[in-house]
Amino acid sequence: MNFDSYKENKGNILLVDDLPENLQLLSDSLIQLGYTVRSVTSGRMALKTVKVKQPDIILLDIKMPEMDGYQVCKTLKADEDLRTIPVIFVSALDDVFDKVTAFELGGIDYITKPFQMEEVVARIENQLTIQRQQRLLEQENIKRRETEEILYQSRAMLASILNSSLDGIAAMQAVRNPATGDIEDFRCLVVNPVIARAFGRNREEMIGKLTLKKFLTTFKPELFNLFVNLVETGEPIKRDFYHPLGNSCWYHFVAVKLGDGFAITIRDITGRKQIELALKDANQKLEQLVNVDGLTQVANRRCFNGRLQAEWKRLAREQQPLSLILFDVDKFKLYNDYYGHLAGDDCLIRIAQTVQQTVHRPTDLVARYGGEEFSVLLPNTDLAGAIKVAQSIQQVIHAQAIPHVKSDVKNIVTLSLGITSLIPVWDVKPDTLIALADRAMYNAKQEGRDRYCTN
Template identity: 40%
Template sequence: MSHDREKLPSSITIVDDPIANLQLLSTILVKHGYQVRCFSFEQISLVKVEELKDLILLASSDDPERSYAFYQKLRNDPLTRQIPVILIDPSEQTLAQIQAIAVGSADYITKPFHHVEILTRVENQLKILHLQNQLQDCRIQLQQEIFDHDTTKRALKRSQKDFREIEECTNALLNAIPDKIFRHHIDGSFLDIKGKSADLILPREALIESNLRNLPMPEALKADLLERIRTAVETGETQTFEHELAKPDGIFIYESRFVKSGADEAVCIVRDITERQRMEAALQQANLELERLANLDGLTGIANRRRFDEYLNREWLRLAREQFPLSLILCDVDCFKQYNDTYGHLEGDKCLQQVAKVFAAVVKRPADLAARYGGEEFALLLPNTDLSGAIVLAEQARLAIKCLCIRHDTSSVGAYITLSLGVASTIPIVGSQPQVLISAADAALYKAKYEGRDRMCADKTKG
């Protein structure tokens, strides 16, 4: 066998519905020199099996049964049986079904994707495939040489050397992968250890001479791990367990997956998911922050119209069921166009920000909502508040704005910024729409403006 370094196979097939789901994964692989082909499950059924080679990335998250059926088809066809498969974000059901066919024949990648992990797992599978091809070449060569009796002994000796080299390379690959791989007896004894830095709390040499029961770990954790080894061996069902492990450099989170590998043995694949958990938590926090920002008015910092509409619809339905009142105050800054024309838009923005602060201070209950309704209009939504309570709050807001003493020399009302307010209240009726409350408050606001502004008018309506 030649010992020159050969080019590794690099043709990768991605199967998913829809194909766009794995665009990021395809981009990563193409960027690193791999030839990538993407198919939907419908398209892949039309592809000849001879064209499927090197490596398949199989999505498994949307329809586990469809992914399992395609995987089973690959394993039943002699032409595709040896093609390595990496599952993309597999479900527990998919993993259990596939491992029931052939333990350890497939790797898996979970979301969110990490570039280094993706490339490492793809390269490992391609290297293993390359070594398997070398092994097959050795077998063919051996068969040819055996026909010649005079070279049988020499061929056997050379093949044994090649087998040893392949075994060493395979072990080196297994020891380099990020996961830790432990082979256990059903009683907890360590039979074999693979994977990069496979020692978790003891050196590798000490672990191979030990039993899980004797490790310096919490007794409850050891009991859980031993129970999953026993269950995997006795039932043949894959066992998955997430747990924390305290180490000198901190607390880490691991995912341990137990798979039966013999009559009284199980393989445990341990994956460090600490960073994945941290990133998922950070992503969740970022999404919450984005949602919060999406509900705020960018200028004033109080709720925006989108948040107002959502909250009004939700409270309308709730109070219709409970039969309690809902009140609305619509407010308009008097002569605000003249204020902008006189002092400029920057000063107009500052004025609206001061008005918004007053509204935010006026509503004191957690259920009440102050929102910018549009332009110089504001809204106060008051669940479980009747008309008299809303009138009191509206007067407080009107007087508080006057106390700001924001100069307005071109106002037709007075020397300072003032408010006109319309108040409406109702007990919502099931099947009715909240627009009836908005229309009543808007009519009251129009009345306040018509009667000279800087005042509050109220209009009670039935839901």
């Protein structure tokens, strides 16, 4: 990761940890990246510090004497002035209970020690980006409320501001069928230049004319019925819509009932939409960075651990089986020594992608567990189903026929697979599944490799 790209996005960060060496490590790294950093060694000092000057983000350790991180977070969230400060827990505690507790108390994220600075910076920047977007959206909402308030003023006040407004503003009156009373169209009573340009007319050509239904027929025909319902029920309409016009393409409109018609305000939100799309793209890239193995492009160990925890809970509730296959490449050290590490990397990529294509269900997960070891998590699958998957994996890897002349098993790359299946229960840890599969894989190696064993 190129840290220099973060220097222009500075933020005020408070570090809370009772170990000075931890504070020094984080503080030095973050200051070097351009952040403003304050450090304290206790929960009570942290609470005093934030009242003097609020930080943008707090990085908070959990295990501290006198007042732990949970108590600090709980106190912050109970204070009306401090509750919006994002808290990222940084702790060596890796149990799911600790993480759930952290989030229940109001933590916005959780980083497990030992950490990588790239991950810390990515998570900090994600929260700072969200804060910036929230501020922009809050400003946008304030402007909308101001515009909506103007709509309820008299026509005399509207006339004085229409021409100078950056928003499109118009007032429409219902035109009803004399016999049935049904709304057939809307007559334009008031319109400003922004709205007129959208219609391709000037204001004088529109006022008093029946133009709305014809315009909506070529734009969004379904809106006409929504405007009719607005007049009949009084239910306001708020929505975003896409309509390319010059350099703008995204708009937000608010329509409210006004007499026997409605008033509408239209705002160009192209800039905001572009920011939202950029944020979504950044989040997707962060998700990939955190959960995908950089070499093989299948799920990584972190992603596997998270999915295992989630599936264990779900299937414990449903009392359905969860199966796991652990496998590694036979004699892979000899492969690396003979063919070279680049060829070894290519071999792992090929195996990972082949297995990924073999395991078809969306709920199944293929992950690189570590080194040349991989895992396949199979929810709602019993032992017989897991064995079929393992057999398919063996067959497709045999079919690849990757040469391995230094192997005393076969002259091609082979796998040793361990299979296990359990119905999860609440008082048993998910790690039990891993231990059983690992033992089965060990047995497969002891029995001569290039085979699977169950446990």
